[in-house]
Amino acid sequence: MTIIYTILIFGIIIFIHELGHFLAARWSGVTIYEFALGMGPAIYKHKGKKTTYSLRLLPIGGYVSMAGEDEECEDENALNRKPIWKRMIIVIAGAFMNLVLGLAIMLSLYATQPIYNSTTVAQFLPNATTQATGLKVGDKIVKINKTTIFSDKDIINEVFRDSDGVVAVKVLREGKKVALPAVKFDKTGEGTKKNINIDFKVKGIKRTVFSAVDQSFKNTLSLARNSWLSVADLVTGKLDIQDLSGPVGVGQVVGQASSQGFKSLLFITAFITISIGMFNLLPFPALDGGRFIFLTIEAIRRKPINPKIEGYVNGAGLVLLLGLMVVVTLKDILGLF
Template identity: 45%
Template sequence: MKHIYDNDGEKLFSVRKDGTVADKHNKKVVGKIDGDKIIDNDGKIMYKMSARNKLVDDNGEEIGHIRENNFIYAGVLAALAVIITLVCVFSFVESALLIIIGVLLFELIIFIHELGHFMTAKASGVKVNEFALGMGPRILRFKKGETIYSLRLLPIGGFCAMEGEDEESDNPRAFGKAACWKRIIIVVAGAVMNIVLGFILMMITLMPNSQFASTTISKFHENATTSASLKVGDEIVSINGYRVYTSQDLSFSLVTANQNSDGEFAPEIVVRRNGETVNLGNVKFGSREVDGKKAIVLDFYVAPIQNNFWNLIAETGKGVVSTVRLVWASLFGLITGRFGFNELAGPIGMTSAISQVASAGLQSSFGDAVMNIVSVMMMITVNLGVVNLLPLPALDGGRLVFLIIELIRRKPVSAKYEGWVHAIGMIVLLAFMALISFSDILRLFTGTGLGG
């Protein structure tokens, strides 16, 4: 739905699909759009419109504008689902605190993302009309300089509205008037900030640990199957071609290993042994039944890495890079069919995972529950940063593609055609999100999602 705003960003009227104009308070129809005019119910002119949906007075001076509310953020459904699920899962006092922490962390992820767009837009000289945290009606608002800063009722989103971002504008400081390389920086800044936040959250989760896990074998379980090929002191280099830098890489590559024709787990492993790289070929692992499925058994321990300042920085950096690689590997697995649709989780499935890790943490202490949530949020913010840069319409990555084309052609793609592409992309994205959400709900009730 489109809305009519004054120059201060205050909403005056709503414009319905049939072209009628309704009062923002009582929702009664007060007029309609007639060509380049907005007339009231008596046929008198209320406002005149320019070709760019700007409201002008008799002298042609801009007094407001019409804008479509299309600020849809990937975290909206996830945050709402987190609130609902956590209320049902935890005891009143602890759940209330965990809900607040979860919501604040979600808003922090959104705030950091939009802050990246905001800071780079300001630094590039692009006019920012409004910077908002939350969605829905405003509860706090102030204007500093040319920008309106607002806090909105629903803590499930946010936006950075730049002049001329989604429409033509003659303002010399409009987004479309900025140099192409500046617009590229503005577009990618949100995702970069999400990954920076991931680095900080990763460090927070690692700081309490006295030791970190390495990828070097220190000892084996009794009667370990892998001891026939692996040796103490072996440093795992790769598993089935997936490069192993961290214990997370090690876990991911083993968990995603497939069974061979004999129904055994025997991934190809490369190690560094006595300073030399050795390909051990297919190393047989043991297995056990988990929920009716065969799962690989890790039957060795890895050597610890002592926690000090430099090791903390190194492990944090490697952890973030590992998470980014995990996201890309998972996406590639979905495209190639290695992972099924049943293994894809959306906002509701993510909420279920958060509630599970929080519940597991509560069994030991409230602090552990918080740290578990922070760990999941780290995964979410890095995931958001990576996925948002995918070259898909309606995402920042989609905008980036058009900007790169403009940089190469030295001429922008028609705003009309770009708008169509993003609109179609948004419809597809929302349909995909709805399908995943349905699969998540199905999984909650039946144990398996679509394709399971």
């Protein structure tokens, strides 16, 4: 069942991503050769009036093949003949749809949850170090180390990312913003084995239409931002390759979530689709964000970049990404034994 759930989740996420590109391209009037779900040999094909729709053997990706995508094309409806602003929309539409899917799942989850956690301190546990170093009951935590706090999970994440657990906190206290320069959270261990002691409880928020929508947007923003923060931590050395997970590692997480119930499975799906959407927006060759950078350069230069150069750069980026995926997947497989 874990394998089935994982394939279904990735299938839905990939379909939504490629659907974004497809709809944006169709809206822009671009000639679309094929809409494919999966990679490798085709196991099913349907020839439409203008586009071939296919299901392919390997459930590891998908694509929308368009005229003029990677080469010059004389077709008047080719991608390379469309205005640059339309090409930009087509490029980011896939990631945008991933984020929309994540937000929709969040809305469904918070619409059925009676009470939500706020970021306002309600009660301290005995001998709380955070209380001794500045926090008070009624404080609404709005920033930790210059990072805006959207949800109670952000409190844990930001303290976890800190090296020593002593953080600068900005709170809203009796209607005024108050800066607390050194609030201490007790921690044990190092790296990914670090444990943070959150020694206070937060106030609950009753469900209303407004609070459900508010919490959905805030938690979607939180997950989206944390995706990029994780990449930043990887680049700066706060995380290493051992902390990454590939399809096998994600499958394990999906299995754990499914054993905890349908809501946990939905949350993991939201987490994955938001993470994939944000990852695709990174300005790295072969990703949608990298293609967007090329379009931005073209807009500034007012002439296209040599397609061969762009192809070489994107090819090199793809090789690097596939190499990283292989290494991470092998690490996940070895971790099973």
